[in-house]
Amino acid sequence: MNYMKSAPLKQSRTGHALSVALEFLFPSGCQVCATPLRGAPTPWFCGPCWAVEADHRVCFQCGDFLASETVTRVPEWRCGACMRAAPPFARARVLGGYDGLYGHAVRLLKYREKTSLANYLAGRIRPRAYPDGFWDVDLVMPVPLHPSRLRERGFNQSARLAAAVGRRMGLPVAGHLLERTVATASQVGLKRRERLRNVARAFAVCDTDSVAGKSVLLVDDVITTGATLSACARALMRAGAVRVNAWAVARQTAL
Ligand SMILES: [Zn+2]
Numbered sequence: 001m002n003y004m005k006s007a008p009l010k011q012s013r014t015g016h017a018l019s020v021a022l023e024f025l026f027p028s029g030c031q032v033c034a035t036p037l038r039g040a041p042t043p044w045f046c047g048p049c050w051a052v053e054a055d056h057r058v059c060f061q062c063g064d065f066l067a068s069e070t071v072t073r074v075p076e077w078r079c080g081a082c083m084r085a086a087p088p089f090a091r092a093r094v095l096g097g098y099d100g101l102y103g104h105a106v107r108l109l110k111y112r113e114k115t116s117l118a119n120y121l122a123g124r125i126r127p128r129a130y131p132d133g134f135w136d137v138d139l140v141m142p143v144p145l146h147p148s149r150l151r152e153r154g155f156n157q158s159a160r161l162a163a164a165v166g167r168r169m170g171l172p173v174a175g176h177l178l179e180r181t182v183a184t185a186s187q188v189g190l191k192r193r194e195r196l197r198n199v200a201r202a203f204a205v206c207d208t209d210s211v212a213g214k215s216v217l218l219v220d221d222v223i224t225t226g227a228t229l230s231a232c233a234r235a236l237m238r239a240g241a242v243r244v245n246a247w248a249v250a251r252q253t254a255l
């Protein structure tokens with residue numbers, strides 16, 4: 001089943017309790033390789049799968065993965081898209097690609113409400129692997145869900161991640177300064193241009209005084225085209241933020 005193409009089923013409370021009980025009685029194996037999880041470092045992934053390190057050469061600005069033949073001896077190499085039109089955020093980085101470990105992690109977090117996984121993921125951040133100044137931020141902010149979507153899902157996976165990242169890095173988290181004012185249609189299956197149009201004016205800062213002059217780290221679960229991050233970053237910059245960086249668990253190549 002492709003999680004990204006089908007709307008997640010909304011589980012009833014009884015259904016959720018039942019699946020929790022079943023998982024306790026019959027623990028499933030590693031979400032990547034199905035190995036039994038006895039002694040594993042996480043409740044979802046075995047040691048070897050969890051230990052895998054992403055090794056991508058990335059665009060210095062948007063963090064997009066660069067093709068292996070791209071010359072990257074230049075330390076601040078930027079991809080073609082960033083050279084043509086620099087995004088409104090200064091730096092974006094992810095833990096790794098959506099294929100494999102991090103895609104599984106995002107789906108567990110988002111569709112199966114394994115929210116404690118956020119702490120495990122934040123624990124994987126190795127600050128020194130990030131560009132200078134990446135963590136010099138005043139506020140960590142999640143990419144918000146529209147209130148109607150939040151009611152439907154019951155939680156915002158990006159808010160859980162932002163809280164975990166804030167704790168991990170010792171940074172204050174501001175969960176309610178950025179709002180999603182337009183309930184945009186799902187981005188799944190949309191092309192980059194359509195995504196940009198879809199979210200362009202979907203975000204607003206509700207308390208500009210708290211954002212003015214601040215350096216902000218936006219947190220999301222997945223970066224696909226960067227359209228959502230760009231829209232959030234623009235809203236923050238309009239409100240007077242001095243700089244916006246972004247962090248996400250995974251990067252998914254656009255369709
Ligand atoms: Zn495994």
Ligand SMILES: [Zn+2]
Pocket residue numbers: 059060061062063064078079080081082083
């Ligand atoms: Zn780039």
